[in-house]
Amino acid sequence: MDFAYSEKTQDYLARLDAFMVQYIEPYENQYQKENYRLNSTPNWREWQVPPRVAELKQMAREQGLWNLFLPDEKAAAGLSTLEYAPLAERMGHSLLAPEIFNCNAPDTGNMEVLHYFGDDAQQDQWLRPLLEGTIRSVFCMTEPDVASSDATNMQTSIVAQNDEWVINGRKWWSTGLGHPQAEIAIVMGLTDDDADKHLRHSMVLVPLDTPGVKIERMLPALGEYDAPYGHGEVVFDNVRVPKENIIVGPGAGFKIAQGRLGPGRIHHCMRAIGAAERALELFIERGVSRIAFGQPLLKLGGNTERLADLRVAIDQARLMTLHAAWKIDEVGARKAIKEISAIKLVAPNVLQQVVDETMQLFGGASMCHDTPLPGLLAVARSLRIADGPDAVHRATIAKTELKQWQERKND
Incomplete structure (x- = not known):
């Protein structure tokens, strides 16, 4: 197996990174304020999308940074699961980015369902406007x-x-x-x-x-x-x-669900790894710039060792996720169930660990919207339920491992 980025991935990643640096990341703080002003009410019937979001989506589409998740060259970028994974990680640095590139859940999973399982009429009526981002x-x-x-x-x-x-x-x-x-x-x-x-x-x-x-x-x-x-x-x-x-x-519900939830979980896990990278950057920035008891925070309380442990944890999670993506491409999601369950267990937990340690360095500032940390923490903890409880993933891994062990023993 080879996890080196293909030329196609490198090209998309460079353009995606440039777009995020130039347009999305400078807008994030303003977006958060606008979104709160427009949508601070629990009455969802009054919710609005800040106008700048539609502008950025149109710009992304014009630059060919659109529907990157779907491995179909006619309808989308035509990237394999493994090729798309690094792009999902880069988008994970921002809570807004997946929306801008029409790569956010649950639309991605629903588009995959309609692409792979929908008939012509269903695709014409629903898949097409979803791919266009109009609904x-x-x-x-x-x-x-x-x-x-x-x-x-x-x-x-x-x-x-x-x-x-x-x-x-x-x-x-x-x-x-x-x-x-x-x-x-x-x-x-x-x-x-x-x-x-x-x-x-x-x-x-x-x-x-x-x-x-x-x-x-x-x-x-x-x-x-x-x-x-x-x-x-x-x-x-x-x-x-x-x-x-x-x-x-x-x-056919379960058959469809298995097809939907395999690649989609790769997307979630890679975005979680990107979010962990974002949190680690904040950990380092805070650790070297904030002074307490006459020293930078990074030199206090074992924070240097924590930095090393977090770095290793993120890299391990990334390699596991890339391996799962590679296996999906090679044998399909149903035969990669153990690897998919493993990353659903590992990636959100790593993100939660990194965010939690970073919040400790930020203190009170980590509890409000002055930083993205509350949002990242919510993503991490929610994923550990929304993508299935940790206990279910452990049970799936153990069940598959025992089955494979029995097959080896019988051979």
Whole structure:
């Protein structure tokens, strides 16, 4: 395996870095203030996107820095998972950057679902405007009344009636539900309670203006509403959509989910590593510039040793993630399940560790929006739930390891 950046990656990375340095990073502080001014209310119906965001997105698109995540040369940049990974890391330095390059969740995963599994009509109606960045999308999977870390528990029903699917249930933590441009949701629900547990569920496309779709509230994540995206709770009350809105067909939900959640987790993990690099830069800057007890903070309390440990931890996480990306490209996401679970366990924990140590150096300044640290901490802690609990990843790794051990023993 070779993790050296391809010429294509190097070209995109250089242009991406230049764009971020020139346009995004100087705007971040202003964006934070504008976003708070426009969206400080929990009433998501009033949320707005600062106008500069649309301007930057148009500039990025004109420069060919658009839809970099999708390995299709006709629709996007045509980068492999391994080639895209360093770009995701660079975007991870900024909480805003993925949005500017149309590479942010949940749209990336939803676009992958429609690209790989959607039919021509579904792609024309929904994939095309998502790729163009004119609409936003939502993925409705987690439910409040069941342990959603076991997706076979999902109870939202999707029942066939004549030429329609009728959907009833409640979903929450549906990211992007509060965005002013959110128009379509992919909803995963139960279509056949008697089938094999991995063939019971399906995914359907539900326009958010369909009668019976009731957005009840946005949920604050660690006290922040994450406007203008939001993480919403939504009820589907006898929602009816045409039969052709099902993706692939009844019972294909888990097959689609496995395809969606593999590469998408690489994106999350590489962005987490980029965020960790950003936090480490802040750690060093604060450590060498801040004086206490007559010395720079870096020379006090074992901070030099912590710096070394954090450097090693980030580099280890990066290599693990690149290896998982390489394996996805080589054998597919389903056969790289152990490696994907490992990075979902490691990368957010490393980010949380780096941010936590950096916050210690910043003291009170780390608790407010004078630094990006509160946002980075929220990302780290949220990922350790949103991408599945650590315990589930450990169980998957152990189960796969034991299976491989048994296969070797039998050989």
